[in-house]
Amino acid sequence: MDFFLEVLIGGLLAGIMYSMVAIGFVLIYKASGVFNFAQGSMVLFAALTFVSLVERGFAFWSAFATTLGAMLALAWAIERGVLRPLVNRPPITLFMATLGVSFIIEGLAQLxxxxxxxxxxxxxxDEPIDLGGILLSRFDLFAAGIAALLVLALSLLFSRTRIGLSLRSVASDPLAALATGIRVQRIWAVVWAVAGFVGLIAGLLWGARLGVQFSLSLVVLKALPVLIIGGFSSIGGAIVGGLIVGAGEKLAEVYAGPVIGDGLENWFPYVLALLFLLVRPAGLFGQRTIERV
Incomplete structure (x- = not known):
C-alpha cells in the first residue's frame, strides 16, 4: 500500500506540472475561443530567456522581472499583430495562425x-522526502505549491475583480459584452498577458525539471489530454485533468507496463483522452456547445 500511495501521489504531483501548461490554453480559449498552439513555444521562450539572462550575470529576481517584461511584450505583440486582425475568421484560420506563431517564436528564441x-x-x-514511509519529490511538492498559489490568484482575479467579470461576460457572449460597453480587445490583451505570465512560471518549472532545450516546447502535447479530460473552458478542469493524467500514466506504467510493454506512460494519456471524447466530448467541466437551428 505504501508503494501504491507513493506512485499515486507522485503521479498527482507530476500532473500538476501538466496543468500549468494547460491553464495557459484555457485562459485564451475562454476569452477568445482560440486554441493557442503557440503556448508551448511561449513556455520555451520564457525558460530560455530566463536561463540566458542568469548565465550572463543577472540576479534571479532581475532575470525574472526582465523575462516577465519580455513575455508580456511577446503576448501583446501576438494579440495585437496577429490575432486581432483575424477576428471573426473561421477557427481553423486562427489555429493555423497560432501554429505559425509557434514556429516564429522558436526561431526568435534561437536567434x-x-x-x-x-x-x-x-x-x-529534486531529492526524495520521507513522509510517513512515503517518498515524495521535494521539487514536485514545490511545484504543486506554486501551482496552487497560481490557481488561487487566477480564481480571485476572475471572480472578484472588474476585469474578471468582464472576462466572464466576453467568454459567455462576446457580442453582448461588446454591446454593454465592455472593451473586448482590452480583455483579450489582458488575458494574453496573463497567459504570458503563466507561460513564464511553467517554463521555469519545466526547464528546471527537463533542462532548457527546444524539445521543451513539445510539453504542449502532454497538455492536450489534460484539456480534453478537464474541458477547454475551465481552470479547475485543467487542474483535475492534470491530476487524472498524471496519476493515470504513473499507475499504468508501474502496474500495466511490465505486462503490455515499456513506454506505456507516453501514450496512455491519449487513450484516456480518446475515451473521454467518445463518452463526454466537452470534458468533465467543459460546456457543451448548443446551436439553435
Missing amino acids: LWGAQVHGLELGIK
Whole structure:
C-alpha cells in the first residue's frame, strides 16, 4: 500500500506540472475561443530567456522581472499583430495562425539565445522526502505549491475583480459584452498577458525539471489530454485533468507496463483522452456547445 500511495501521489504531483501548461490554453480559449498552439513555444521562450539572462550575470529576481517584461511584450505583440486582425475568421484560420506563431517564436528564441541546452537551477533540489514511509519529490511538492498559489490568484482575479467579470461576460457572449460597453480587445490583451505570465512560471518549472532545450516546447502535447479530460473552458478542469493524467500514466506504467510493454506512460494519456471524447466530448467541466437551428 505504501508503494501504491507513493506512485499515486507522485503521479498527482507530476500532473500538476501538466496543468500549468494547460491553464495557459484555457485562459485564451475562454476569452477568445482560440486554441493557442503557440503556448508551448511561449513556455520555451520564457525558460530560455530566463536561463540566458542568469548565465550572463543577472540576479534571479532581475532575470525574472526582465523575462516577465519580455513575455508580456511577446503576448501583446501576438494579440495585437496577429490575432486581432483575424477576428471573426473561421477557427481553423486562427489555429493555423497560432501554429505559425509557434514556429516564429522558436526561431526568435534561437536567434536571440542560440540552440544549446541549458541547465536551470531554482534552488530546489529534486531529492526524495520521507513522509510517513512515503517518498515524495521535494521539487514536485514545490511545484504543486506554486501551482496552487497560481490557481488561487487566477480564481480571485476572475471572480472578484472588474476585469474578471468582464472576462466572464466576453467568454459567455462576446457580442453582448461588446454591446454593454465592455472593451473586448482590452480583455483579450489582458488575458494574453496573463497567459504570458503563466507561460513564464511553467517554463521555469519545466526547464528546471527537463533542462532548457527546444524539445521543451513539445510539453504542449502532454497538455492536450489534460484539456480534453478537464474541458477547454475551465481552470479547475485543467487542474483535475492534470491530476487524472498524471496519476493515470504513473499507475499504468508501474502496474500495466511490465505486462503490455515499456513506454506505456507516453501514450496512455491519449487513450484516456480518446475515451473521454467518445463518452463526454466537452470534458468533465467543459460546456457543451448548443446551436439553435
